[in-house]
Amino acid sequence: MITFRDMPLRRKLIASILLTSVVVMLLMCGAFFAYELFAMRRTTVRQVSTLGEITATNLTGALAFKDPSDAQEILAALKAEHYVAAAAVYDEDGGIFASYPQSVAKDALPSSPLAAGYRFEESYLDGFQPIMERERQLGTLYLKFDTGVVMREWLWSSLWIASAAIAFVFIVAYLLSRALQKQIARPILDLGVTAQRISDRQDFSIRAAKHGQDEIGQLSDSFNEMLAGIEDRELALRAANDALRAENVERHQAQQQLARAQKMEAVGQLTGGLAHDFNNILGAIIGNLDIARENIAPESAASGYCDAALDAALSAAELVKRLLAFSRRQPLHPQATDLVEVVAGVKPLLERTLGEQVHITTASETAGWLAMADPVQIESAILNLAINARDAMPGGGDLRIELKSVTVDAIYASAAEDLKIADYVLLSISDNGTGMPPEIAARAFDPFFTTKAPGAGSGLGLSMVIGTVKQLGGTAKIYSEVGIGTTVQLYLPRALDAQPTRSSLQASEAAIGGNERILLVEDNAQIRGVSAGALGSLGYDVIVAENADEALRLIDDGLTFDLLFTDVVMSGRLNGIALARELRRRNADIHILLTSGFSSPISAGGDLGELEAAFMTKPYRKADLARRIRALLDEDKR
Amino acid sequence: MTEVFARRLKPGRLLPWLCLAVLLLSCAGGLCVAAEERSTQEYQVKAVFLFNFTQFVDWPPESFSGVDQPIVIGVLGDDPFGTYLDETVRGEKVNDRPLIIRRFRYGDDVGACHVLFISQSETSRLDQIIAGLHGRSILTVSDIPAFGRRGGMIRFVTENSRVKLRINADAAKAAGLTLSSKLLRIADIVSAGTE
Numbered sequence: 001m002i003t004f005r006d007m008p009l010r011r012k013l014i015a016s017i018l019l020t021s022v023v024v025m026l027l028m029c030g031a032f033f034a035y036e037l038f039a040m041r042r043t044t045v046r047q048v049s050t051l052g053e054i055t056a057t058n059l060t061g062a063l064a065f066k067d068p069s070d071a072q073e074i075l076a077a078l079k080a081e082h083y084v085a086a087a088a089v090y091d092e093d094g095g096i097f098a099s100y101p102q103s104v105a106k107d108a109l110p111s112s113p114l115a116a117g118y119r120f121e122e123s124y125l126d127g128f129q130p131i132m133e134r135e136r137q138l139g140t141l142y143l144k145f146d147t148g149v150v151m152r153e154w155l156w157s158s159l160w161i162a163s164a165a166i167a168f169v170f171i172v173a174y175l176l177s178r179a180l181q182k183q184i185a186r187p188i189l190d191l192g193v194t195a196q197r198i199s200d201r202q203d204f205s206i207r208a209a210k211h212g213q214d215e216i217g218q219l220s221d222s223f224n225e226m227l228a229g230i231e232d233r234e235l236a237l238r239a240a241n242d243a244l245r246a247e248n249v250e251r252h253q254a255q256q257q258l259a260r261a262q263k264m265e266a267v268g269q270l271t272g273g274l275a276h277d278f279n280n281i282l283g284a285i286i287g288n289l290d291i292a293r294e295n296i297a298p299e300s301a302a303s304g305y306c307d308a309a310l311d312a313a314l315s316a317a318e319l320v321k322r323l324l325a326f327s328r329r330q331p332l333h334p335q336a337t338d339l340v341e342v343v344a345g346v347k348p349l350l351e352r353t354l355g356e357q358v359h360i361t362t363a364s365e366t367a368g369w370l371a372m373a374d375p376v377q378i379e380s381a382i383l384n385l386a387i388n389a390r391d392a393m394p395g396g397g398d399l400r401i402e403l404k405s406v407t408v409d410a411i412y413a414s415a416a417e418d419l420k421i422a423d424y425v426l427l428s429i430s431d432n433g434t435g436m437p438p439e440i441a442a443r444a445f446d447p448f449f450t451t452k453a454p455g456a457g458s459g460l461g462l463s464m465v466i467g468t469v470k471q472l473g474g475t476a477k478i479y480s481e482v483g484i485g486t487t488v489q490l491y492l493p494r495a496l497d498a499q500p501t502r503s504s505l506q507a508s509e510a511a512i513g514g515n516e517r518i519l520l521v522e523d524n525a526q527i528r529g530v531s532a533g534a535l536g537s538l539g540y541d542v543i544v545a546e547n548a549d550e551a552l553r554l555i556d557d558g559l560t561f562d563l564l565f566t567d568v569v570m571s572g573r574l575n576g577i578a579l580a581r582e583l584r585r586r587n588a589d590i591h592i593l594l595t596s597g598f599s600s601p602i603s604a605g606g607d608l609g610e611l612e613a614a615f616m617t618k619p620y621r622k623a624d625l626a627r628r629i630r631a632l633l634d635e636d637k638r
Numbered sequence: 639m640t641e642v643f644a645r646r647l648k649p650g651r652l653l654p655w656l657c658l659a660v661l662l663l664s665c666a667g668g669l670c671v672a673a674e675e676r677s678t679q680e681y682q683v684k685a686v687f688l689f690n691f692t693q694f695v696d697w698p699p700e701s702f703s704g705v706d707q708p709i710v711i712g713v714l715g716d717d718p719f720g721t722y723l724d725e726t727v728r729g730e731k732v733n734d735r736p737l738i739i740r741r742f743r744y745g746d747d748v749g750a751c752h753v754l755f756i757s758q759s760e761t762s763r764l765d766q767i768i769a770g771l772h773g774r775s776i777l778t779v780s781d782i783p784a785f786g787r788r789g790g791m792i793r794f795v796t797e798n799s800r801v802k803l804r805i806n807a808d809a810a811k812a813a814g815l816t817l818s819s820k821l822l823r824i825a826d827i828v829s830a831g832t833e
Contacts, residue, residue, distance in 0.1 A: 057820075061818070061820030061823055062824055064820075065801075066683065066686075066800070067824040070823065134732060134733060136693060
């Protein structure tokens with residue numbers, strides 16, 4: 001059962017109007033009928049007296065000429081007025097002359113006429129009417145009205161009229177209210193629909209239509225103002241939320257980068273530490289093998305073994321060097337480099353290394369830009385990538401090496417990780433090999449990650465490449481698609497205001513010796529022995545010390561040296577750098593060459609600062625050592 | 639009537655006949671008295687009717703010389719009303735006019751009057767009388783048979799001891815009289831040729 005309160009607004013309005021109309025109509029009808037009832041007695045009396053007068057007038061002839069049948073006939077005409085219950089005509093003498101209806105009992109009528117006029121008696125109205133002809137009374141008419149019949153008839157007709165009127169008013173009110181309720185209900189319903197739509201769609205830009213200046217119009221205005229407020233706040237909230245989300249993403253990326261950097265740092269420290277110890281060991285092996293070779297007849301079987309061992313040791317040294325490069329502890333010598341020259345220089349080597357099945361093409365649009373790079377490392381990177389490409393093309397294919405000048409703008413920089421707004425020389429190496437699925441491509445730069453068979457690759461190739469490139473201030477990107485091929489892009493920063501330096505591949509010509517006096521300080525007895533042997537064989541006058549204090553004592557004893565060749569990390573009071581400083585303080589003329597298993601004096605735990613000293617990484621070949629020492633000693637002659 | 643019975647009686651059987659005669663005579667006498675009485679009653683009604691006619695008939699204005707001039711009811715020939723007619727109209731007024739009864743012996747004597755009752759004694763002279771009244775606005779009333787056909791206006795017809803009216807409306811109209819419809823509705827309407 002729907003109560004009025006739960007009815008829809010439209011129906012509520014219609015119902016209210018209908019109810020009001022019907023109640024008003026009922027009240028009006030009630031008032032009207034009350035008045036009618038009161039007036040009806042008067043009306044009935046008037047009606048009866050009129051009827052009486054007419055009848056009486058007609059009766060004069062009959063009375064005057066004593067014709068009761070005519071009188072009877074006239075009275076019979078009263079039949080038309082069916083509420084006339086009885087009538088009678090009395091003659092001049094008061095006797096009944098005629099009566100109606102004819103069957104009426106004489107004693108039911110007054111025996112003689114009374115005074116003129118009508119009186120109500122119970123449910124009847126009766127009375128006497130003189131029958132006059134020109135001032136002369138010829139007789140009297142008696143009329144008896146059944147007011148009950150009149151009342152009933154009136155009641156019925158009144159009810160009919162009232163019902164009809166109420167029905168008519170009901171219909172008219174219904175039609176009118178249907179039309180009018182729209183004026184009232186529609187703005188409210190529209191407002192409701194708008195509110196519903198807003199809450200459904202959460203779209204606060206919708207506005208309610210205003211229909212007029214009434215309270216609902218004001219409500220619409222307030223509603224719209226409220227919506228505007230909500231919309232503003234919503235937009236502000238959304239903007240804040242977007243900013244927060246962007247910040248979150250950035251933070252997440254930064255965290256990932258940091259985590260990666262920390263991982264790399266940890267791996268770098270580990271490898272750096274390992275490399276130092278390895279280098280010392282390899283230094284001893286290589287040094288001893290070098291010396292051994294010189295003491296063995298070149299054609300003997302032992303010499304061949306010696307060479308093989310030396311090759312193996314050098315390979316190990318190379319591996320350690322890669323580890324150091326990966327952990328960025330390999331000292332780089334960035335210089336303005338024309339990569340076109342580097343590529344041209346490395347191309348013949350690639351052709352020999354990759355074999356005839358791989359067709360190499362190169363292209364360059366560098367616009368003469370130079371890259372800030374270490375040519376040796378770049379050659380190594382190209383070689384590394386080329387070998388990977390060859391491995392990805394087991395049946396042969398195309399290898400394309402491209403150089404391009406690229407300017408990274410703000411939009412590109414925001415889209416690409418690791419790229420700054422700057423000029424780069426882009427080195428791309430593409431193959432049309434098997435390619436990699438995305439999940440493998442994503443990990444391709446991770447250290448120790450390899451898809452090659454165990455023993456076939458170290459997993460350090462690509463990570464070394466990216467390590468090198470990042471150390472140079474660039475970045476590397478990899479694009480790969482299974483079945484199409486792989487492209488590795490190296491972004492190398494452009495070198496500004498610089499002339500290209502000739503790349504100098506190390507010459508392995510015969511060692512050059514000398515006769516100067518060298519102070520060799522090395523706490524590792526093996527290396528000390530090997531190095532002393534090597535330098536001695538080159539003709540130098542070598543005096544050795546186990547540590548810094550011993551070295552200083554020798555100098556205090558009055559010995560003079562042309563060059564100090566010292567390990568950096570040593571047991572004792574002073575390390576190599578401190579010793580070098582002390583010597584510089586005492587005698588600035590001495591040449592100093594520092595050496596360490598670490599890739600730089602800084603990672604070895606010291607800082608050269610303003611100290612004038614050269615540095616050399618362990619392990620080293622005798623020839624390298626000879627060249628460096630000769631170069632240092634020859635500085636004075638220039 | 640008494641003589642008729644007397645002539646049929648034989649002298650030899652006088653007594654029983656006499657007895658019968660006396661009885662019959664008394665009866666006849668009663669009848670005669672009844673007839674007499676009925677006739678008197680009849681004329682009383684007719685007298686009232688004559689008076690009543692004045693209320694249902696309008697005369698042309700020229701019939702009266704003044705506003706309060708009386709309405710004259712004339713009786714021509716033997717007066718059958720006795721004093722009754724005079725008693726009926728005594729003190730009565732119709733339209734503020736008093737009523738006067740005038741009696742005329744001969745048709746030529748009929749003077750100014752509004753209603754003229756022509757007695758049965760004038761039956762033989764009726765045609766002359768009607769002719770003599772031609773052009774005058776006088777309501778002619780009589781109980782002479784075929785009165786209407788002969789040019790009279792209202793004839794009293796006695797049926798079942800009731801006096802009824804038979805009216806020649808054309809004659810009344812010709813005389814310039816207006817008869818009330820109420821009068822016409824209780825009367826039989828005839829025309830000069832049809833009665």
